[in-house]
Amino acid sequence: MKVEVVAVGTELLLGQIVDTNSSWIGEQLALAGLDSHYQTKVGDNPARIREVLLHALGRSDAVICCGGLGPTQDDLTRDVIAEAMGSELVLDEVIADRIREMFRSRGRDMPENNLRQAMVPVGATTIPQQPGTAPGLICPFGPPYEGKVIYAVPGVPYEMQIMVNGTIIPDLVKRSGSSAVIRSRVLRTWGSSESALAEMLADRIVELDETGNPTIAFLASGVEGLKVRVTAKSPSEAEAVAVLDAEEEGLRQILGDLVFGLDDQNMEVVVLDHLRRRGLTLALAEAVTGGYVSARLAATAGADEVYRGSIVAHQAAVAASVLGLGGLGEGDGSGVSEDGALTLARQARSVLGADVGLGVVGAVGQHPGEARPMGTVCLAAVLPVGAGSSEEVSATVRLPGDRERVRQFAAISLLDLLRRTLEAAPS
Amino acid sequence: MKVEVVAVGTELLLGQIVDTNSSWIGEQLALAGLDSHYQTKVGDNPARIREVLLHALGRSDAVICCGGLGPTQDDLTRDVIAEAMGSELVLDEVIADRIREMFRSRGRDMPENNLRQAMVPVGATTIPQQPGTAPGLICPFGPPYEGKVIYAVPGVPYEMQIMVNGTIIPDLVKRSGSSAVIRSRVLRTWGSSESALAEMLADRIVELDETGNPTIAFLASGVEGLKVRVTAKSPSEAEAVAVLDAEEEGLRQILGDLVFGLDDQNMEVVVLDHLRRRGLTLALAEAVTGGYVSARLAATAGADEVYRGSIVAHQAAVAASVLGLGGLGEGDGSGVSEDGALTLARQARSVLGADVGLGVVGAVGQHPGEARPMGTVCLAAVLPVGAGSSEEVSATVRLPGDRERVRQFAAISLLDLLRRTLEAAPS
Numbered sequence: 001m002k003v004e005v006v007a008v009g010t011e012l013l014l015g016q017i018v019d020t021n022s023s024w025i026g027e028q029l030a031l032a033g034l035d036s037h038y039q040t041k042v043g044d045n046p047a048r049i050r051e052v053l054l055h056a057l058g059r060s061d062a063v064i065c066c067g068g069l070g071p072t073q074d075d076l077t078r079d080v081i082a083e084a085m086g087s088e089l090v091l092d093e094v095i096a097d098r099i100r101e102m103f104r105s106r107g108r109d110m111p112e113n114n115l116r117q118a119m120v121p122v123g124a125t126t127i128p129q130q131p132g133t134a135p136g137l138i139c140p141f142g143p144p145y146e147g148k149v150i151y152a153v154p155g156v157p158y159e160m161q162i163m164v165n166g167t168i169i170p171d172l173v174k175r176s177g178s179s180a181v182i183r184s185r186v187l188r189t190w191g192s193s194e195s196a197l198a199e200m201l202a203d204r205i206v207e208l209d210e211t212g213n214p215t216i217a218f219l220a221s222g223v224e225g226l227k228v229r230v231t232a233k234s235p236s237e238a239e240a241v242a243v244l245d246a247e248e249e250g251l252r253q254i255l256g257d258l259v260f261g262l263d264d265q266n267m268e269v270v271v272l273d274h275l276r277r278r279g280l281t282l283a284l285a286e287a288v289t290g291g292y293v294s295a296r297l298a299a300t301a302g303a304d305e306v307y308r309g310s311i312v313a314h315q316a317a318v319a320a321s322v323l324g325l326g327g328l329g330e331g332d333g334s335g336v337s338e339d340g341a342l343t344l345a346r347q348a349r350s351v352l353g354a355d356v357g358l359g360v361v362g363a364v365g366q367h368p369g370e371a372r373p374m375g376t377v378c379l380a381a382v383l384p385v386g387a388g389s390s391e392e393v394s395a396t397v398r399l400p401g402d403r404e405r406v407r408q409f410a411a412i413s414l415l416d417l418l419r420r421t422l423e424a425a426p427s
Numbered sequence: 428m429k430v431e432v433v434a435v436g437t438e439l440l441l442g443q444i445v446d447t448n449s450s451w452i453g454e455q456l457a458l459a460g461l462d463s464h465y466q467t468k469v470g471d472n473p474a475r476i477r478e479v480l481l482h483a484l485g486r487s488d489a490v491i492c493c494g495g496l497g498p499t500q501d502d503l504t505r506d507v508i509a510e511a512m513g514s515e516l517v518l519d520e521v522i523a524d525r526i527r528e529m530f531r532s533r534g535r536d537m538p539e540n541n542l543r544q545a546m547v548p549v550g551a552t553t554i555p556q557q558p559g560t561a562p563g564l565i566c567p568f569g570p571p572y573e574g575k576v577i578y579a580v581p582g583v584p585y586e587m588q589i590m591v592n593g594t595i596i597p598d599l600v601k602r603s604g605s606s607a608v609i610r611s612r613v614l615r616t617w618g619s620s621e622s623a624l625a626e627m628l629a630d631r632i633v634e635l636d637e638t639g640n641p642t643i644a645f646l647a648s649g650v651e652g653l654k655v656r657v658t659a660k661s662p663s664e665a666e667a668v669a670v671l672d673a674e675e676e677g678l679r680q681i682l683g684d685l686v687f688g689l690d691d692q693n694m695e696v697v698v699l700d701h702l703r704r705r706g707l708t709l710a711l712a713e714a715v716t717g718g719y720v721s722a723r724l725a726a727t728a729g730a731d732e733v734y735r736g737s738i739v740a741h742q743a744a745v746a747a748s749v750l751g752l753g754g755l756g757e758g759d760g761s762g763v764s765e766d767g768a769l770t771l772a773r774q775a776r777s778v779l780g781a782d783v784g785l786g787v788v789g790a791v792g793q794h795p796g797e798a799r800p801m802g803t804v805c806l807a808a809v810l811p812v813g814a815g816s817s818e819e820v821s822a823t824v825r826l827p828g829d830r831e832r833v834r835q836f837a838a839i840s841l842l843d844l845l846r847r848t849l850e851a852a853p854s
Contacts, residue, residue, distance in 0.1 A: 290725025
């Protein structure tokens with residue numbers, strides 16, 4: 001089953017928007033075990049959209065076409081697909097009512113041109129998930145593309161993602177020959193290399209190769225960690241979920257606390273959830289990450305009640321005067337140590353008045369006279385245990401890459417230290 | 428002159444890396460007035476790379492092919508292009524020596540397979556700029572693609588960008604029919620809408636339409652501002668530069684202090700440069716941007732001597748206890764004011780021991796009981812003037828979009844306030 005992705009929009013060609021949708025879809029296809037060999041971007045031009053879609057249908061079995069489903073005259077995907085199918089566009093009354101109702105519920109009049117979005121090619125069906133005004137379309141083709149299909153989804157990432165995961169991936173897996181219910185789950189890990197993870201899972205993968213259900217795939221996602229996706233094919237939803245549950249439990253036994261979250265949970269979401277459940281607040285002192293940990297936390301939904309703030313000491317003198325940590329710059333460089341990180345964590349907690357403090361120091365060529373090798377990062381967390389006492393944990397890691405990469409990996413490593421500590425402690 | 432972009436790399440299809448190179452090249456083509464209708468991603472597979480390149484050559488005049496020029500067996504672009512040209516690959520001794528010298532200067536032995544990178548198809552020429560071990564290639568084609576050309580560049584963004592701007596864009600413009608020297612310059616602006624900028628420049632664009640040299644294009648780049656690109660075609664380099672200089676001066680008279688930088692200078696680079704030249708250090712207090720201003724500054728080369736640090740008050744209680752600013756959360760919401768921002772700027776300066784302090788507060792649904800409308804942001808800067816006295820400036824802006832977008836625009840608006848103030852003051 002070969003699937004390719006076409007992204008429609010002149011703004012993508014002009015570089016006004018980076019096409020992250022295709023990358024995201026590519027990852028979902030890979031994790032579902034579907035082959036994807038090409039991705040194409042094309043502008044809002046009907047002849048060129050048609051050329052790209054038909055060329056893609058010629059060499060692949062299915063095409064996911066992203067964008068161009070809006071209400072304006074520039075939104076041409078519907079029209080081009082209908083014409084390529086040799087079909088008329090007809091008004092889908094159910095979709096039309098749904099769009100009218102969306103406007104009504106927001107107390108707004110529906111502009112007449114939004115009804116363009118309810119036009120569906122004869123022979124196509126609509127995707128049940130419809131978070132916005134644009135419905136997704138499943139458009140099967142006849143000769144010379146017999147048995148092939150174009151899925152049209154909106155370019156709004158949130159809407160597209162719900163349709164791809166909710167309908168398109170399961171439909172593709174089904175078309176690829178299975179009549180079973182397909183469900184999958186991603187275990188997100190941090191703290192292992194790709195090769196080490198592959199080694200840990202090698203025996204289990206051999207076992208699963210024999211049974212064929214579930215299957216496992218894994219994918220490196222940079223600062224988001226390594227993702228392990230489990231996909232189950234079963235006769236029913238309940239059985240598929242049971243297979244996933246069992247496999248998740250088995251994998252957790254193999255991977256232990258490398259697993260930090262599931263599906264869309266990133267490290268910030270998981271850490272903030274742990275803290276919220278325990279009624280704890282969090283503060284930071286960042287001497288190497290430059291405010292990057294803070295920016296990630298602040299951008300997370302639900303951070304407001306938990307996350308208090310950060311003191312960013314970019315220069316060594318600030319660490320010394322505000323946070324009481326010497327030895328970062330000139331001198332012996334002794335500040336880049338677990339003791340130094342602990343000093344910052346304690347100060348974050350007391351200065352910013354939080355229950356939990358995190359501190360991070362490191363050598364990234366930022367301060368003259370750094371005594372530790374480039375990429376050395378020391379992390380620390382201070383947490384309350386019982387009345388009036390606290391637990392202190394620290395770690396040293398050596399991170400690869402340039403300064404920016406070290407900073408980004410240091411930020412996630414810091415949050416991961418807190419995550420592991422919270423998970424190990426009784427709540 | 429139709430140009431398309433092909434990005435090579437299986438990791439792009441799998442979503443492990445987002446293809447920002449194609450977007451960047453698309454922007455350069457648009458600013459140079461070159462048409463670009465398609466962008467394609469393809470994996471590390473010789474048959475498919477060949478299919479994509481030849482399909483692109485069939486419908487366009489030139490192809491920029493990005494990636495697959497590394498030293499490993501997976502790097503196939505050279506081989507595929509040579510075969511499509513009907514050429515042999517031969518060792519280019521100049522390039523080979525250059526690669527050997529790069530290793531020698533870093534005190535390392537060159538692995539033998541790096542010599543693969545010195546293999547050049549007969550009939551192709553190398554791009555003079557070569558920041559890394561991979562040379563860029565200019566590969567002209569014969570029938571049936573007579574007069575067409577493939578440019579091969581490495582996937583490393585920094586290396587690719589130097590080659591595209593240094594050689595490929597000028598070569599494309601020349602191939603498009605001009606024998607003149609082509610040079611361009613980007614004026615970067617902040618603080619105006621696209622339509623307002625278009626209105627300011629309308630008369631000048633009409634004038635230039637008549638003379639035809641230089642030309643002007645502009646492009647919205649989100650949080651990086653609006654870019655105005657001036658392109659001059661002249662018989663010689665000196666004359667082209669003279670045309671650019673004159674046009675830049677004219678545009679600066681029209682646009683005034685909306686212009687903050689040239690070419691690759693972003694707002695952080697410009698602000699840090701101003702401060703460095705005056706020997707001033709900078710500190711921040713961020714109550715709405717969540718550390719985002721700090722993260723951008725810390726990621727800028729040359730920040731270390733100038734940028735001291737930031738106090739990020741995500742919760743109102745931290746602004747009150749650490750920075751002495753009440754009224755952000757519960758209560759009357761009076762903290763979201765220019766006075767509030769000034770309090771933060773003064774505190775940043777004194778607590779973090781810097782010459783210049785910046786403060787930012789805003790209403791983004793972060794604190795319960797916000798009294799100002801969503802997107803209201805107050806900015807302030809405090810700077811030294813003469814011995815012992817200081818200048819205080821502040822502003823209120825109303826920014827569109829969701830919380831993340833408001834934060835990002837607030838960060839650049841804050842730096843821009845400082846930039847304008849520094850430029851208005853005698854240094």
